[in-house]
């Protein structure tokens with residue numbers, strides 16, 4: 001099992017490009033199931049989750065070929081409709097094949113995703129939306145079995161107790177693209193990954209308007225065709241890198257940066273004393289070059305995670321690591337996954353002073369972090385531990401980095417390109433961690 005050894009203290013400087021978005025790439029790959037032609041996707045990040053999606057697509061009758069960050073997907077056997085537990089249990093996002101499979105093949109059998117380290121993650125809204133489109137849905141042996149002759153457009157309210165659902169919106173919007181008639185999704189997720197998917201589907205021949213707002217309208221079409229689509233930059237990777245640079249008091253240029261998809265984060269960072277400035281005002285603000293600098297002393301801030309355009313839950317942990325360095329107390333409230341705090345006890349092992357009460361954590365900043373062996377428990381929490389290691393006194397070893405590898409393409413190599421001192425090594429299950 002791989003681990004990372006981080007030698008703290010380096011100041012990050014230089015230039016780095018932000019990768020394509022995992023959370024945009026996964027539903028885009030699933031949507032390829034609905035094309036009667038060839039789907040060519042560019043800037044797919046080479047991550048373990050993407051590898052799992054390739055495995056799944058191959059199992060359900062697609063030919064997937066790839067070269068570097070490009071991949072081509074074509075349906076070769078439309079009789080395969082079963083997404084088995086063996087794959088779904090490795091990646092919850094497998095659920096995003098449900099809507100496309102059902103719409104394209106009239107039937108889908110997808111293993112029900114289980115719990116997850118960051119909390120309960122039900123899929124009831126996905127099912128509610130597909131039922132509203134006329135699907136018959138049953139559960140059998142842990143699988144969701146959805147069938148329909150042809151889906152029929154309707155008006156669907158897709159909000160839940162925690163607001164909108166990103167992959168639920170992706171599933172229902174994709175399925176409605178091939179339904180008969182007009183669908184309106186109210187309380188749709190507004191995340192850029194949903195807008196990216198709508199852009200891709202429209203380029204395949206779909207008729208979707210309003211993506212990026214809470215009301216999406218879809219005029220169903222008979223079929224979808226070829227597309228050549230470049231995945232949007234990863235806003236979570238972009239935010240992570242900007243925060244890492246700032247924590248080390250660095251000065252770096254980040255390219256392919258989705259500036260305008262991160263406004264809530266950039267607002268909080270600015271108050272904290274971290275400046276992310278566009279270099280060329282002529283560039284597309286969702287794919288541009290920025291310079292990251294910061295004030296000598298960071299200031300505390302309050303933030304609450306919310307659906308887009310609010311502060312994303314997927315950057316909550318990394319921002320908490322940054323605020324351990326601020327001059328004063330910050331307050332963090334998690335409103336999407338109230339238990340997404342596996343990083344709190346590990347940051348505490350590194351000397352952070354954190355007080356949790358339910359979905360809120362008070363970060364008492366100003367102390368010095370110290371290197372320690374720590375255990376990654378989930379994807380974004382692992383990134384926070386690596387970032388803490390960058391500024392900790394001495395060495396930090398982050399174990400179980402397979403979590404990190406699900407969402408960051410060799411994060412240690414990217415940070416080393418900016419001057420960090422991180423080594424990846426293999427840690428036997430029973431090896432003691434020596435510092």
Ligand code: EPU
Pocket residue numbers: 022023024026093120121122123124125126127160161162163164165166167168189193312313314336337379380407
């Ligand atoms: N929810 C329901 N019912 C549902 C679906 C969701 O109650 O049927 C609740 C969830 O429990 C949660 C909230 O609604 O409290 C939002 O969940 P959502 O469905 O939006 O999450 P998701 O679509 O499963 C995606 C990302 C997550 C990210 C969330 C929120 C992908 C592959 N995953 O998950 O990303 O945290 O949106 O923005 O796109 C990550 O990349 O680290 C990650 C966990």
